[in-house]
Amino acid sequence: MHDTVIDDLFDRAVGPVRPFEFDADVARVFPDMVRRSVPGYAELVGLSGLIARRVAGPGARCYDLGCSLGAVTRSILRQTGPDVSVVAVDNAPAMIEGLQARLAAETDVTRVETLCADIQSIAIEEASLVVLNLTLQFVPIEARLGLLQRIRAGLMPGGVLILAEKFASPEGRAGDWLIRLHEDFKRANGYSELAIARKRTALEQVLIPESLEEHERRLAEAGFAGSVRWFQSLNFVAWLAWI
Numbered sequence: 001m002h003d004t005v006i007d008d009l010f011d012r013a014v015g016p017v018r019p020f021e022f023d024a025d026v027a028r029v030f031p032d033m034v035r036r037s038v039p040g041y042a043e044l045v046g047l048s049g050l051i052a053r054r055v056a057g058p059g060a061r062c063y064d065l066g067c068s069l070g071a072v073t074r075s076i077l078r079q080t081g082p083d084v085s086v087v088a089v090d091n092a093p094a095m096i097e098g099l100q101a102r103l104a105a106e107t108d109v110t111r112v113e114t115l116c117a118d119i120q121s122i123a124i125e126e127a128s129l130v131v132l133n134l135t136l137q138f139v140p141i142e143a144r145l146g147l148l149q150r151i152r153a154g155l156m157p158g159g160v161l162i163l164a165e166k167f168a169s170p171e172g173r174a175g176d177w178l179i180r181l182h183e184d185f186k187r188a189n190g191y192s193e194l195a196i197a198r199k200r201t202a203l204e205q206v207l208i209p210e211s212l213e214e215h216e217r218r219l220a221e222a223g224f225a226g227s228v229r230w231f232q233s234l235n236f237v238a239w240l241a242w243i
C-alpha cells in the first residue's frame with residue numbers, strides 16, 4: 001500500500017530548485033523514486049541479504065546505516081535466522097517513522113532497533129555486517145575516512161562491510177556513456193526531461209560521488225584487509241570489504 005506512491009516531486013517547475021533533502025515528501029515517494037532512479041536497485045538489495053546470510057550466524061548483529069525505509073534491513077531479516085538482529089539508523093525523522101510503520105505492519109519488530117541519529121555519532125559494536133547502501137555519498141568527504149575506520153573497528157572477526165555508491169563518472173567517453181545511459185534509464189522509467197534536470201541540480205551539492213579508485217584507496221586506508229566489487233550497474237557500484 002505504502003510503496004505505490006508515484007514520484008513526481010521534480011515535475012513541478014515551481015520556484016528555484018532547492019537542495020535535495022530526505023524530508024517527508026521524499027520519504028512518501030522513496031520506494032518508487034529509488035527503483036526508477038537506481039539501475040539494479042532490487043538486485044543490490046536482494047544480494048545484500050544473501051551476503052548477510054553468509055556472515056550473520058546465530059545471535060549476530062547487523063547495522064543498516066542510512067536505512068531509509070528499511071529495504072536492506074528487511075532483506076537481511078528475510079535471509080537470516082530469527083535471533084539475528086539489525087540496528088537500522090537514519091537521521092531523517094520521516095524515514096525512521098516510515099520504517100517503523102512498515103516494520104509494525106510486516107515483521108517481528110523485536111529483531112530491529114531503529115535509531116533516528118547521525119551515523120557519524122552512533123556506537124558500532126560487535127557487528128557481523130555493516131551496510132552503507134547509497135549513504136556514504138551524502139556524508140561530507142572529510143568525514144568519510146573516520147566513519148569507515150569506526151566501522152572497521154566495530155566489526156567482529158569474519159565481519160564485512162557492504163558499501164554501495166553512485167560513483168563519479170570517469171573523464172571522457174567512458175563517463176559520457178555512463179551518464180547518458182543513466183539518463184536513458186530514467187527516461188525509460190517515465191521521468192520527464194524537466195524532472196531529470198531539476199533532480200540533477202538538487203543533488204549537486206548534496207550527493208558527492210567519488211571515483212572507484214578513491215573509494216578503494218580509502219577502504220584500504222581505513223584498515224580493511226581487502227575488498228571486491230560485486231555489483232555494478234551503470235554508475236552505481238557495490239563493494240564487499242573484509243577485515
Ligand SMILES: C[S@@+](CC[C@H](N)C(=O)[O-])C[C@H]1O[C@@H](n2cnc3c(N)ncnc32)[C@H](O)[C@@H]1O
Pocket residue numbers: 022034045065066067068069070071072089090091092095117118119120132133134135138139
Ligand atoms: C539514498 S538513501 C539510502 C537508501 C537505503 N539504504 C536503501 O537501501 O533503500 C540515503 C539515506 O541516508 C540517510 N543519511 C544521509 N546522511 C546520513 C547521516 N549522516 N546519518 C544518518 N543517515 C544519513 C538519508 O536520510 C537517507 O535516508
Ligand SMILES: O=C(O)C(=O)C[C@]1(C(=O)O)C=C[C@@H](O)C=C1
Pocket residue numbers: 033034037038134166199203207
Ligand atoms: O537520481 C539519481 O540520480 C540518484 O543519484 C539516485 C539517488 C541515490 O543515488 O542516492 C539519489 C537520491 C535518491 O533519493 C535515491 C537515489
